[in-house]
Amino acid sequence: MRNPGSNGKKFDVKINFDKIVGQQHVKQLLQQILEGGRLAHAYLFSGSEGTGKLATAARFAQAILCENAEETPCGACKSCLQFTSGNHPNYMLVYPHPKAAKDVEKQSVVQMIKEKPYQVKLPWNAPQISIDSIRELRRNLGLKTFGHQRRVIILLDAHKMTREATNAVLKVLEEPPPDTYFLLISSDQENLLPTIISRCQLVQFNNLTDEDILQSLLAGGRGTESELRLVARMARGSMRRALQLVETGAGEMKEVGVELLRTAFKRYSEIAAYGAEIAGKYERPQLKEILESLILWLRDAFLLENVLQAQAEANLTNPDDQEKMQKFVSNFPQFQYRSAIKEVETGIRMLEKYVQPAVVLIVMMGKLRKYAIKP
Ligand SMILES: [Zn+2]
Known part of the structure; x- marks a missing residue:
């Protein structure tokens, strides 16, 4: 089992970024972070919609929690099995939703992230991350961790936090609990409080190249090369748009x-x-x-x-x-x-x-x- 220590020791770990399109510089960076064993407490995954921030964050979260020391996430250890079944005790996902959101709607979000991370569309109109969500998060953070020590929290659409929620998150980021890692995701960094941004290490996602999109669609068997070349051009750097175009x-x-x-x-x-x-x-x-x-x-x-x-x-x-x-x-x-x-x-x-x-x-x-x- 990998020692999630803070001693800076190098591990022979290799992150499996299967199905994450393009973003070589991000993959390299995250690989180095995990190898070095020196995780920052908070990362901000920033970039346009459809560039793979959530897909990459989910994979990185699973890799941080995975018990396998070599190829990670291995998909087979206890942690990975808990992660993919959606009930990892040390993994939390916070996303905008209305107070009255139904359980079935919330489950659909978790399912979408697992199956179509490039096409996650929240089933509500203009939802926000409320103070209630952050209070629940803080309660969970107060609990003892289960099993191995690391904890990962993904905050999807962090720019959609209410002011109260932002202040509460800020407090957590100012004094983060040990071995707890936040992955904030935002396609609208300008609407994040500078004080939040300054607490995070920035991981910048670029618009995807036509070639990256084309190769991914081809590998997925989504059509002929000439059809998909048109899709890739029309997608303007967004895998989300590309997949929508394939569907429509x-x-x-x-x-x-x-x-x-x-x-x-x-x-x-x-x-x-x-x-x-x-x-x-x-x-x-x-x-x-x-x-x-x-x-x-x-x-x-x-x-x-x-x-x-x-x-x-x-x-x-x-x-x-x-x-x-x-x-x-x-x-x-x-x-x-x-x-x-x-x-x-x-x-x-x-x-x-x-x-x-x-x-x-x-x-x-x-x-x-x-x-x-x-x-
Ligand atoms: Zn694993």
């Missing part, structure tokens, strides 16, 4: 985007009808994805028209659509791609500003049509 169908979003472009060159009555139809069929976030995929498609077409063939081909987001794009490029030799892309970007901003979706789409198509003709 990035291919479909792209088809609709291209259809909007095609319809822009038809009669005005058809533009209005199609705009209204699509606005009625999809929710605002999906409409944004549709427009984002249209931007990627237009960029591809622009590359095909303006860059040497081989170079363009190597850089296409939608290689499967090359023939369609070539056709578009030769049908509209004067098409002003830059202005068109700006127009679609404006459409996205309008959707964000809660302009009527049908209006956004119809106006956008009307303008796209103009960019095919030289002014």
Whole structure:
């Protein structure tokens, strides 16, 4: 059994980061921390949504508690079995929830973290971490630890603590109980009190690269390479978005985007009808994805028209659509791609500003049509 001492002794421990996407620098850092046997009392896992903070924190927590001295978390020792079954006596998870949260809802959160750590969505509207949750935590911290000594607490969405809860946590962090380690997680560090941040060692998560996302989706057998390359581009660094796109169908979003472009060159009555139809069929976030995929498609077409063939081909987001794009490029030799892309970007901003979706789409198509003709 590993001695969780504070003597700084090196251990031959290797953390198993299976299924944690990218973030090599974080993996290295956590590996060094555990090897050195010198854990700080509090870490702040900070970064955008979908970059793997919770997935990594859960794995790190299990590794800290694991009794195996080599490959950790081993998944087989008593501690690991307790951890995966969701009732480790020395592991606590604090997350925002309303006072009246049902047990079944709370269980669903624990289940999600275990099964889909990149897609955890709390089942409540704008929940907060209340003082009650922190009082319960402090009561638990007052109890004697069970078995081996270490204790780990994950505070999910730490920026959603109420002021009272923040002050209570601050007190704990100022005088942390021995062998107790806090992993705070936040995608909104600016809304954390500086005094909290200064008590924590910062572990910064970067947006994932397209390649990291692509490789993870491929390994998970989530589709063909050309489909997934599009998903990876559209995900903009977030594994959460990537998995959502796989589920909602990035291919479909792209088809609709291209259809909007095609319809822009038809009669005005058809533009209005199609705009209204699509606005009625999809929710605002999906409409944004549709427009984002249209931007990627237009960029591809622009590359095909303006860059040497081989170079363009190597850089296409939608290689499967090359023939369609070539056709578009030769049908509209004067098409002003830059202005068109700006127009679609404006459409996205309008959707964000809660302009009527049908209006956004119809106006956008009307303008796209103009960019095919030289002014
Ligand atoms: Zn273990």
